[in-house]
Amino acid sequence: MPDDPPEPRKLPPQSAYFEKPAIETGADEVLLFCTLKNEAMRLPYFLDHYRAMGIRHFFVIDNASTDGSGEILARQPDVHLFHTDLSYKGSSAGRLWMQELCEHYGMNRWCLTVDVDELLVFPGCELLTIPQLTTYLDVEGVKGLFTVFLDMYSDRPLSETIYEPGAPFLDVCPFYETESYLLKPGANPPFLSVFGGPRGKSFLAGKGGNMGPMMKKVPLVKWEQGFSYIFSTHSHSHVPLSAVTGALLHFKFFDFFTDLAAYEAQRGDRRQPKDYAHYAITMTEDVCFFGPDSRRYRSSADLVEQGVTVAPSDFRDFCLSAAREQGPARERDMRRLLKPQQIDHGAAEVGRLTLRAMPMIWPFVNNHAQAEYFSDGIVARKFTSRRRFVDRAREVVRIMDTDDTGMLVHIPEAMVYRNAHPRLTLLCFREGRLAWKTGLPDDGARLRVAEGSLESSTYRIDCDFAAMAGPGDTVLRDLAFYLAADEAMPEDGYADRPLRVHEHALGAPLLRVPRMAVGASTVPEGLQRVRMDGVVERVNETILTGWVRDLDAGTWTAPVAIYIDGRFVGTTRPSIPRDNLGPPDEDGMVFQIKLPLPYFYEQGRSGMTLTARPVGRNVELRRTPLPLTGGTTFRWHAEDKRWLDMPMEELVGEVGIEE
Structure with a gap:
């Protein structure tokens, strides 16, 4: 019997960050997509x-630049400019922004996604x-181009690596290295990881076990329905890649990098904030990356000769044919530039593969049958054992908060994008009976991105909790949320069977909620409804502290969700006992969280407020909302019953200030 046809690829989550006007582009054009913040220095040469490489349309997202980048871009006739002041970290390092624009403008087109400091x-x-390259890729029948991410640097300290706008990047930073990069197996397509380079050596020198950032990307893809990147452009859903490989020359190390690292470390809106904290400490103005293993970049022929990029004979023939059409002189130039590649069979030292080994191992890693195998719609069964996948999903999927109309749910990128059809169901039981369920993604629909969230991989799932309550009820009791494999649950009969019948298939609950308030209420009323108490006590140099307690159980285990101006910031789990709040069985638990106040303040907003909500209870803690008026230290004035924004030294001796 013939095999069942594969299921259509699941669509990536849906977002609505931008208004998208009609833009005319040629059917064969390569479209460039980019997100940036404060890149006025590098923008002119980048464009x-x-x-010069044949790009005619730039789709650029300006993430609230303050250095004139937006004004520069607005003057360019070939730039289509989009603006957002939302969180770069919350958008998965801009990936969700790019996804939305590529799906709208780039469907069935070749799309190049790069940063302003990257040259392909x-x-x-x-x-x-x-565009000539993509012509070859179309003939080859592939959908993407793999590249090594090469950090470029100068032969001088950072403070002397002076860059002026408009200058070619290679004039200032022409050096790179190859032997410090290591090739390792990868967990996501294209199943090859690259670590090392100057930054990798810096992280390893810290002896923390961190190998540094991933040094490979797949920036050029032919966008198709269902395609998505995973973790920026470092990995992606399964598509066949070219036998040709390239490199992204990365120009981060100009004289202003030290200030940039300190700025980003303080602002805290990067996907890997610890990386920028590391840069701010280690990459000082006197750092120089130049050394005995440094090489000067002269042309793409250097990378082919050194094995950093792969140039199969078929591609060389294509390049010579394209050059021949422009005359004998052009063909001679191409022959000198693109010589037959020699594979260095001695590059595979035992236990250590450097970039020189790329021409030898890429044909084995880039197996098109493998891509097809993992794209047939049942990845979750084939990629790993089904039980292990479901157990892992229960560990990492988290309910971040609930309200009358739904919930925020964190679903890691690997769960959303790696598996074509996860076949998981989220269920809510009320008082031991099923009250609601939905598929992840939502029964064939697309997950909806929580655009305002500062945490990545956060989605909004609708659920009418208010409708679950009976007439006049203001509380839902004994809620339990579970994640189950579709095949482990019956197609019907949920509502007629008690929870204990399903426990073997449900595993441990994602969240238990003794009481959840529904409907409008004041803060004291809401807390009384759910039989708990809690307070935001103070903010010390951006560190918020508060406490919570359960008036019945005498213990507290659930996280607290923090919002600023209604935007989800994150959760924190109370972990420090706090006594002297009442009888011994009513002692509470203290929570703390660092607030991203610099991120909000740099946008110049006024009248912002902070709220704290115990996860699942649908109420706010006392003394919220807290007005954020520009400071980083706030104290509660007990006599005036209001918050004071004042430096720490001015708090000493103030009458009525609570400690």
Whole structure:
């Protein structure tokens, strides 16, 4: 019997960050997508470089720049400019922003997604445009181009690596290295990880076990329905990649990098904030990356000769044919530039693969049958054991908060994007009986991104909790949320069977809620409804402290969710006992969380407020909302019953200030 046809690929989560006007582009054009913040220095050359490479349309997202980047972009006739002041971290390092624009403007087109400090190079690129490259990729029948991420640097300390707007990046930072990069197996497509380079060596020197950032990307893809990146452009859903590989030359290390690292470490809106904290400490103005293993970049031929990029003979023939059409002189130039690649069979030292091994191992890693195997719609069964996958999902999927109309749920990228059809169901039981369920994604629909969240991979799932309550009821009692494999649950009969019948298939609950308030209420009324108490006590240099307690159980285990101006900031789990709140069985638990106040204050907003909500209870803690008026230290004035924004030294001796 023939195999069942594969299920259509699940659609990535849906977002609505931008208004998207109609834009006319040629059917064969390569579209460039980019997100940036404060890149006025690098922008002029970035645009010039890619224009020379054949790009005619730039789709650029300006993330609330303050250095004139937006004004520069607005003057460019080939730039289509989009604005957002939302969280870069919350958008999965801009990936969700790019996803939305690529799906709208780039469907069935070649899309190049790069940052302003990245220049794409590939074999023969001095004599071949990016659209010519994609012509070859179409003939090859592939959907993407793998690249190594090469950090470029100068032969001087950072403080002397002076860059002026408009200058070619390579004039200032022409050096790179190859032997410090290591190739390792990867967990996500394209199943090859690259670590090392100057930043990798810096992290390893810290002896914390961190190998540094991932040094590979797949920036050029032919966008199709269902395609998505995972973790920026470092990984992606399964698509066949070219036998050709390229490199992204990465120009981070100019003289202003030290200030940038300190700024980003303080602002805290990067996907890996600890990386920027590390840069701020270690990459000082006197740091120089130049050394005995440094190489000067002269042309793409260097990378082919050194094995950093892969140039198969078929691609060389294509390049020579394209050059021949422009005359004998052009063909001679291409032959000199793109010589037959020699594979260094001695590059595979035992236990250590450097970039020199790329031409040898890429044909084995880039197996198209493998991509097809993992794209047939049943990845969750084939990629790993089904039981292990479901157990892992229960560990990492988290309910972040609930309200009358739904919930915020954190679902890691690997769960959403790696598996074509996770076949998981989220269930809510009330007093031991099923009250609600939905598939993840939502019964064939797309997950909806919580655009305002400062935490990545956060989704809004609708659920009418208010409708669960009976007439006049203001509390839902004994709620339990579970994640189950679809095949482990009966198709019907949930509502007629008690929870104990299903426990073997449900595992441990994601969240238990003794009482959840529904409907409007004041803060004291809400807390009384759910039989708990809690207070936001103070903010010390952006560190918020408060306490919570359960008036019946005498213990507290659930997290507390924090919002600023209605935008989800994150959760924190109370972990420190707090006594002297009442009888011994009513002692509470203290929680703390660092607030991203610099991120909000730099946007110049006024009248912002902070609220704290015990997860699942649908109420706010006392003394909220807390007005955020520009400071980083706040104290509660007990006599005036209001918050004071004042420096720590001014708090000493103030009458009525609560400690």
